Amino acid sequence: MALDETNNAFVRFDRVQKSYDGESLVVKDLNLDIPKGEFLTMLGPSGSGKTTCLMMLAGFETATHGEILLDGVSINNIPPHKRGIGMVFQNYALFPHMTVAENLSFPLEVRNMGKSEREAKVKRALDMVEMGDFGGRRPAQLSGGQQQRIALARALVFEPELVLMDEPLGALDKQLREKMQFEITRLAHNLGITVVYVTHDQTEALTMSDRVAVFNDGVIQQIDAPDVLYEQPKNSFVAQFIGENNTLEGVIEDIKNDVALVKLDNGDVIDAKPVNVSAKGERTRVSIRPERVEFRKDRLKKGAHLLNAEVLEVIYMGDILRTRLNVAGNTEFIVKTRNAPDQTRLTVGEVIEIGWLPEDCRALDA
Amino acid sequence: MSDTTTSLVAADGTPLKRKLAQSLMRSRARAFGLALPLLAFILVLFVYPIANFLTQAFYDARFATLMPGTTEVLKDWDAVSAPTEEMAAVLVADLVVSKKEKTIGKVATRVNRELSGTRSLFTKTARSAKKMEAPYMEALIKKDKDWGDIEVWQAMKTASRVYTPAYLAAAVDLKMLADGSIVRQDEDRRIHVILFWRTLEISFLVTLFCFMLGYPVAYMLSTLPARTSNLLLILVLLPFWTSLLVRTTAWIAMLQAQGVLNDLFVVFGLAADDDRFSLIYNKTGTLIAMTHILLPFMILPLYSVMKTIPPSYVRAAKSMGATNWTAFWRVYFPQSVPGIGAGALLVFILAIGYYITPALVGGQDGQMISNFIDFHMRKSLNWNLAAAMGLVMLVFVLFMFWIYDRIVGIDNMKLG
Amino acid sequence: MKTIMSLTTASVLAISAGTAFAEGSITAVSWGGAYTKSQVEAYHKPWTAATGNTVVSEDYSGGLAEVKAQVESGSVTWDIIDVEKSDAVRGCDEGLFMEIDHSALPNGADGSAAADDFIPGSFTDCAVANIVWSTIFAYDSSVMANGPTSIADFFNLDAFPGKRGLRKSPKANLEMALAADGVASADIYEVLGTDEGVDRAFAKLDTIKDSVVWWEAGAQPPQLLADGEVAMTTAYNGRIFNAVASEGKPFEIVWDAQVFDVDMWAIVNGAPNAELAMDFLKFSTATEQLAAQASYISYGPARKSSAPLVGSYHSNASLEMGPQMPTAPDNFATAISNDFEFWADNQDELNERFNAWLAN
Numbered sequence A: 001m002a003l004d005e006t007n008n009a010f011v012r013f014d015r016v017q018k019s020y021d022g023e024s025l026v027v028k029d030l031n032l033d034i035p036k037g038e039f040l041t042m043l044g045p046s047g048s049g050k051t052t053c054l055m056m057l058a059g060f061e062t063a064t065h066g067e068i069l070l071d072g073v074s075i076n077n078i079p080p081h082k083r084g085i086g087m088v089f090q091n092y093a094l095f096p097h098m099t100v101a102e103n104l105s106f107p108l109e110v111r112n113m114g115k116s117e118r119e120a121k122v123k124r125a126l127d128m129v130e131m132g133d134f135g136g137r138r139p140a141q142l143s144g145g146q147q148q149r150i151a152l153a154r155a156l157v158f159e160p161e162l163v164l165m166d167e168p169l170g171a172l173d174k175q176l177r178e179k180m181q182f183e184i185t186r187l188a189h190n191l192g193i194t195v196v197y198v199t200h201d202q203t204e205a206l207t208m209s210d211r212v213a214v215f216n217d218g219v220i221q222q223i224d225a226p227d228v229l230y231e232q233p234k235n236s237f238v239a240q241f242i243g244e245n246n247t248l249e250g251v252i253e254d255i256k257n258d259v260a261l262v263k264l265d266n267g268d269v270i271d272a273k274p275v276n277v278s279a280k281g282e283r284t285r286v287s288i289r290p291e292r293v294e295f296r297k298d299r300l301k302k303g304a305h306l307l308n309a310e311v312l313e314v315i316y317m318g319d320i321l322r323t324r325l326n327v328a329g330n331t332e333f334i335v336k337t338r339n340a341p342d343q344t345r346l347t348v349g350e351v352i353e354i355g356w357l358p359e360d361c362r363a364l365d366a
Numbered sequence B: 001m002s003d004t005t006t007s008l009v010a011a012d013g014t015p016l017k018r019k020l021a022q023s024l025m026r027s028r029a030r031a032f033g034l035a036l037p038l039l040a041f042i043l044v045l046f047v048y049p050i051a052n053f054l055t056q057a058f059y060d061a062r063f064a065t066l067m068p069g070t071t072e073v074l075k076d077w078d079a080v081s082a083p084t085e086e087m088a089a090v091l092v093a094d095l096v097v098s099k100k101e102k103t104i105g106k107v108a109t110r111v112n113r114e115l116s117g118t119r120s121l122f123t124k125t126a127r128s129a130k131k132m133e134a135p136y137m138e139a140l141i142k143k144d145k146d147w148g149d150i151e152v153w154q155a156m157k158t159a160s161r162v163y164t165p166a167y168l169a170a171a172v173d174l175k176m177l178a179d180g181s182i183v184r185q186d187e188d189r190r191i192h193v194i195l196f197w198r199t200l201e202i203s204f205l206v207t208l209f210c211f212m213l214g215y216p217v218a219y220m221l222s223t224l225p226a227r228t229s230n231l232l233l234i235l236v237l238l239p240f241w242t243s244l245l246v247r248t249t250a251w252i253a254m255l256q257a258q259g260v261l262n263d264l265f266v267v268f269g270l271a272a273d274d275d276r277f278s279l280i281y282n283k284t285g286t287l288i289a290m291t292h293i294l295l296p297f298m299i300l301p302l303y304s305v306m307k308t309i310p311p312s313y314v315r316a317a318k319s320m321g322a323t324n325w326t327a328f329w330r331v332y333f334p335q336s337v338p339g340i341g342a343g344a345l346l347v348f349i350l351a352i353g354y355y356i357t358p359a360l361v362g363g364q365d366g367q368m369i370s371n372f373i374d375f376h377m378r379k380s381l382n383w384n385l386a387a388a389m390g391l392v393m394l395v396f397v398l399f400m401f402w403i404y405d406r407i408v409g410i411d412n413m414k415l416g
Numbered sequence C: 001m002k003t004i005m006s007l008t009t010a011s012v013l014a015i016s017a018g019t020a021f022a023e024g025s026i027t028a029v030s031w032g033g034a035y036t037k038s039q040v041e042a043y044h045k046p047w048t049a050a051t052g053n054t055v056v057s058e059d060y061s062g063g064l065a066e067v068k069a070q071v072e073s074g075s076v077t078w079d080i081i082d083v084e085k086s087d088a089v090r091g092c093d094e095g096l097f098m099e100i101d102h103s104a105l106p107n108g109a110d111g112s113a114a115a116d117d118f119i120p121g122s123f124t125d126c127a128v129a130n131i132v133w134s135t136i137f138a139y140d141s142s143v144m145a146n147g148p149t150s151i152a153d154f155f156n157l158d159a160f161p162g163k164r165g166l167r168k169s170p171k172a173n174l175e176m177a178l179a180a181d182g183v184a185s186a187d188i189y190e191v192l193g194t195d196e197g198v199d200r201a202f203a204k205l206d207t208i209k210d211s212v213v214w215w216e217a218g219a220q221p222p223q224l225l226a227d228g229e230v231a232m233t234t235a236y237n238g239r240i241f242n243a244v245a246s247e248g249k250p251f252e253i254v255w256d257a258q259v260f261d262v263d264m265w266a267i268v269n270g271a272p273n274a275e276l277a278m279d280f281l282k283f284s285t286a287t288e289q290l291a292a293q294a295s296y297i298s299y300g301p302a303r304k305s306s307a308p309l310v311g312s313y314h315s316n317a318s319l320e321m322g323p324q325m326p327t328a329p330d331n332f333a334t335a336i337s338n339d340f341e342f343w344a345d346n347q348d349e350l351n352e353r354f355n356a357w358l359a360n
């Protein structure tokens, strides 16, 4: 992990486990440090335990085992309302019987803040999300995106140092979602708050976060910065889950000088970078990103292994060309090429040779 | 083409507006047709009979139809001067007919309601009316000296009115005199106003108790997993499935002086053995029993409303620093108000009309207005007064609805 | 709303009555419980045995409301009904009952003509008496060793502390209150006929009002006594007798100032089986049937000729029924004869006053 294990973790999950029914663990041995000011995203398929982690942090669920520390202090026994954590819910949870301004003023009222101070803060928060004119409306009179912004403003108005967001953009259309993604990251960085963000949209995770924790089955599979996560997935789940990915299956023939020789199931042999494979004879799944596949030999290293591929389909997408190939029996093998003037155009039915740099081809667990 | 410049036309040339109206009309007619059986059902079995019955509150043609001649002459009588021989003659003629037609009992009952003690005067006189001869006034007085009493004639005059405010007046402890003026009922006869107030008081208290007991239960039900809550809902509905007699017997066993509850009080030293609490056959009994039986009507709407309040609201409130109480009071409670409104209105209105339970466990001070409607329906057979009291109640319930609409808003009510 | 209810039930019953029952069946309506049982044993079964016609027995709780609803809606399903005398008179006046030719009633077993055989007051235009019953008061002798002996004791809370059970109606209560206040049995209705008399009766009731548990159905008073809810209660004598004779309850009847009355058979106007019902009426009011009934319940037969035939309790040969009757000389000394005419005239007013008195 890139993070040092000293005391500067603002939020720390220490060997946390959670079970709802006493039979199965929904969260298994979670260890996670989040430094102050970080934008951390929890990403994972449905049911992988993301919301559960968030709820434990917010205090609405108790950890079955382990400790959660906030700023070095264990918060296991601190009730939710004393934790000072802002929260944005998936359905926004704006109070329907209060106006927007009353919603925003609520956290300030419970802190016994004076009226004028409250009004000033509410106004500032509304302006921050560019909703200054909407204070008198009821939540039901707002569009989805507007509600989302109000929910965000409400979570921030009492100036918490930590804000949790549980799929806050799930209900929005693509354009609005992209706009909001930008606004949330901008605000988070401007205000210097720590954000724990939950989503199962990987694009969202990649574009917004400082670091992304990929969850599966109650376990963090990998936690890294977006580019690392994308380019150097540590196992095949992460490789599959993040971004588009081609896989070929085979057996390790040999590992030498940090290069693994993989014999694919159809008998072809390729080079790959061993990631979580170690022994000869082990089954492996190699992963290559579509944009790292080359079919121009001049761009490859001398002596690189090449594979035969039959062009099955070419899809013109404007900025890129997406080509579907049959490679070593995998008919869903995708190659993306930039639509540049010097690019070769392939035709359907043509048989070509393809290859890649060994470090772009990662041999992962089967 | 010149006339179509202002209005759009449909493909076949008819103006679009008319076309739209036609198509809407057709679908509405079809929908109405589907609802027609229910409408007819309600009209025939509910609206018409009730309206018909309630007209008895101010319409009573019994005397006028059975004693037509007398009614006619009484109309011209000023109710102050002495009754004339002509009136006596017509009365005797009418009595002869009503004796023959066996309607004298109805006439006597009607007049007796205006002046107590005249029932036998009429039935007795009718029996010998056939043999009477002129001068009739003398013959009548010879039969019974009460005929010389002007009050009897005044009572007949009052009874002869077809449209009469007398019953409605009686329903609110007023009485109408022969000259049509209305005064307050004698003090030892005033009862209905007290009963209306008591009915209000009991209904209000029952609603309050149902709310206090039902709210936490409904809340608990709404937070439990569906399987458990369905099971518990069945328990909530259990009182409905128990026969009234079983239920009443259970209450008696529980609440009577030698009952389970009092035994417990004695065991725990809360009551002396020879000075046990009176928990049944009084207002307390009515309150306990009615709260028990009406509780589901509070719980069900509350439950169905609470079920729709996502837990995230309270969580959001807490995450913003609200204590449990503040989160409940400021966020949860206001959203459960539609359920409270529906439940309270339901319980209140049902309570106002309740009579079986108070009759069984109410004793003397736990009786409500409906018990007296029942009394007049079944025992005294004074259906006109029953109708009048029913009408007063109906008006009152509508008034409550109106108030509710003003304060909470009828569209803000969720019945489930 | 009540009317609609009874109207619809009445019509439902009419339909079922028309289809379900074969010819030769009547519907007899009575008060239920031990009383109806005594009629079933003494009237219904022998009649069925003698004629082959059957009796469908239905219960009601008194009053004319149902009859009125049936007659006025024109769907009569009841044929013959056991009513109190005041209701028999009133129902007759209102045309709810058929007139009866009393000369058609059979002579007594001793040969006396019906008109002489029946005790005075047994005939009204539309009804014939079958039994004499009375309202008495009773107490639990296992609780009170030296129990009350007079009506004055009933109103004496100092000497006999404890709750009192009273019927929720002015009838019998006002009479007993006056008797307890020293009015002689024969003068009761004369006193009650005056405003002062009514005030006096209510004033007497006032002295125990706070200790009263009100009952409505005849089955309640024995239950109240058995549960210890009341120390003493007014009741119908037959109900108390039954609790003693068949359930072995230690109840004692105090006959002082008993208010006695007759119950009568009346035939509903427009009854579907009026002729059969008349036959049943004649049969059931014959000397033997009335005497037989007296072995099931302690209500006195309305025929004098039945008295010598009254034996012992049907399930206990050593329990002589004669002394249990309201009409037994020992019980009858201070008896008050219920004045139906007084009540027909004054019940509306006195009910009103009584209800107001209760509610305040």
Ligand SMILES: Nc1ncnc2c1ncn2[C@@H]1O[C@H](COP(=O)(O)OP(=O)(O)OP(=O)(O)O)[C@@H](O)[C@H]1O
Pocket (backbone or CB within 6 Å): A020, A021, A026, A044, A045, A046, A047, A048, A049, A050, A051, A052, A053, A200
């Ligand atoms: N209150 C609960 N009681 C029992 N099991 C629960 C409860 N809440 C969640 N679970 C289970 O715990 C697991 C993890 O749930 P969680 O809500 O944390 O998933 P998630 O990662 O947030 O999924 P999603 O992306 O669909 O929101 C799931 O299998 C779920 O069924």
Ligand SMILES: [Mg+2]
Pocket (backbone or CB within 6 Å): A050, A051, A052, A166
């Ligand atoms: Mg979730």
